Amino acid sequence: MAHIKKATSMGDWFNQRIGLEKLWNVLAGHYWIPKNISFLWAMGVILTTLFVILLVSGLMLMSYYKPDALLAFDSVNKIIMQEVEYGWLWRHMHAVAASVIFLILYIHTFTGIYYRSYKQGREMIWISGILLLVLFSSEAFSGYMLPWGQMSYWAAQVITQLFGGIPIIGDAIVEWIRGDYAVSDPTLTRFFMLHVCLLPIVVIACVAFHFYTLRVPHVNNLMGDDLEIDFDLEGEKYLDGKTAESKVIPFWPGFLAKDFFYICIFMVFFFYLVGFNYSFSMDPINFDPANSLKTPPHIYPEWYFLWQYEILRGFFFDVGPLKAADIGLMAFGFAMISLAFIPWLDRSDVVKPAHKNIKFAIWFWVLILDLILLSFFGKLPADGITLGIANTYIGFALSVLYILLILVFLPLITIAERKGR
Ligand code: HEM
Numbered sequence: 001m002a003h004i005k006k007a008t009s010m011g012d013w014f015n016q017r018i019g020l021e022k023l024w025n026v027l028a029g030h031y032w033i034p035k036n037i038s039f040l041w042a043m044g045v046i047l048t049t050l051f052v053i054l055l056v057s058g059l060m061l062m063s064y065y066k067p068d069a070l071l072a073f074d075s076v077n078k079i080i081m082q083e084v085e086y087g088w089l090w091r092h093m094h095a096v097a098a099s100v101i102f103l104i105l106y107i108h109t110f111t112g113i114y115y116r117s118y119k120q121g122r123e124m125i126w127i128s129g130i131l132l133l134v135l136f137s138s139e140a141f142s143g144y145m146l147p148w149g150q151m152s153y154w155a156a157q158v159i160t161q162l163f164g165g166i167p168i169i170g171d172a173i174v175e176w177i178r179g180d181y182a183v184s185d186p187t188l189t190r191f192f193m194l195h196v197c198l199l200p201i202v203v204i205a206c207v208a209f210h211f212y213t214l215r216v217p218h219v220n221n222l223m224g225d226d227l228e229i230d231f232d233l234e235g236e237k238y239l240d241g242k243t244a245e246s247k248v249i250p251f252w253p254g255f256l257a258k259d260f261f262y263i264c265i266f267m268v269f270f271f272y273l274v275g276f277n278y279s280f281s282m283d284p285i286n287f288d289p290a291n292s293l294k295t296p297p298h299i300y301p302e303w304y305f306l307w308q309y310e311i312l313r314g315f316f317f318d319v320g321p322l323k324a325a326d327i328g329l330m331a332f333g334f335a336m337i338s339l340a341f342i343p344w345l346d347r348s349d350v351v352k353p354a355h356k357n358i359k360f361a362i363w364f365w366v367l368i369l370d371l372i373l374l375s376f377f378g379k380l381p382a383d384g385i386t387l388g389i390a391n392t393y394i395g396f397a398l399s400v401l402y403i404l405l406i407l408v409f410l411p412l413i414t415i416a417e418r419k420g421r
Pocket of ligand 1 (some may be wrong): 040041042043044045047048051068104106109117118122123125126127128129130132133210214218219220350
């Protein structure tokens with residue numbers, strides 16, 4: 001049994017019973033972060049802040065929202081936006097945060113790729129991160145349905161129909177997901193359950209797991225392997241008062257105190273968008289109520305899904321027995337999970353930033369350009385023409401380039417860098 005003494009304070013009382021000091025040191029006080037990092041390492045904490053904003057504003061919206069196909073549209077567009085005091089503010093905060101979180105998620109993910117923070121022991125950080133990306137995509141998609149506007153309805157129709165491409169059981173799965181033959185009231189109720197209950201619980205568990213996976217291998221730094229850090233030794237130096245000499249700082253107060261500064265700057269940008277520029281996060285077509293008899297002329301997803309959507313549309317011809325729609329669906333499935341395999345497709349065993357390997361740097365920037373172009377063409381009608389070339393052909397070329405970049409060029413350019421450790 002633990003040796004219990006008379007407590008000197010309330011903290012001491014808890015400490016003797018549940019080891020608060022030990023827990024604090026593991027999580028923050030003795031969790032060492034390299035000094036050699038930049039503002040890009042603040043993105044994780046900004047993501048956490050945005051997630052809290054989404055939770056709080058979501059709870060406020062839920063107090064008035066009605067998950068019923070007859071009432072949902074008015075409960076959002078009339079009651080919350082016009083009758084509830086500051087309802088518009090909570091809605092703008094929720095919509096802007098949902099959009100901006102993807103911008104930060106992409107910056108965070110591509111910082112990881114640029115500095116190659118996904119290997120040599122950091123694979124689980126990466127996998128849990130990709131899981132978060134998939135979970136946030138599902139969260140955004142289910143939330144987009146809730147206002148029950150035209151885009152909500154037709155996006156749900158298109159995306160749920162994708163499951164019909166699964167051989168043999170596809171049609172049964174589509175019916176099971178929708179709870180009906182077409183998207184209708186039962187679909188709305190179950191997506192409401194996913195959006196406000198099941199997915200947030202899984203996201204919270206996954207964020208906790210992501211933080212846990214960070215604890216053992218320590219975060220990367222601006223120089224990768226070139227900066228040799230013995231974290232125990234440098235931590236000892238810091239605790240001995242040689243803080244200037246030590247190459248590390250503790251998570252708290254050193255790292256988080258700096259992150260608060262970045263959060264404040266980010267909040268100025270965020271509330272500027274909420275107050276003056278929120279329209280980018282809400283599609284004008286979604287201010288028309290859902291109508292199952294009137295298909296919008298051009299259906300497209302929010303900006304953060306456009307690159308995957310373009311890959312889905314990119315394969316427009318049959319190959320032998322394979323139908324175009326099935327090839328597109330397979331390519332779309334690949335796009336969704338492709339980044340998860342990066343730690344193993346990168347064949348090098350060296351951790352160094354992209355600018356220290358010119359071939360990797362070219363690969364990285366071509367990948368970014370390809371994703372931007374895929375997103376750009378994803379918003380245009382598929383039957384349009386750009387610079388004399390049909391959009392379908394451009395979308396096809398960009399989709400093939402994406403697959404080649406991940407599956408072929410990444411292993412090829414990184415194999416030469418191997419040291420054989
Ligand atoms: C809401 C979602 C997420 C939260 C709250 C989150 C949070 C964090 C935090 C606090 C850190 C430590 C500091 C930093 O580097 O920013 C971190 C590091 C990391 N995260 Fe995330 N993250 C999320 C999503 C992702 C995603 C989608 C990926 C990519 C697949 C990812 C991959 C990583 C990697 C590789 C590191 C280590 C960076 C390094 O070693 O330098 N995270 N994350």
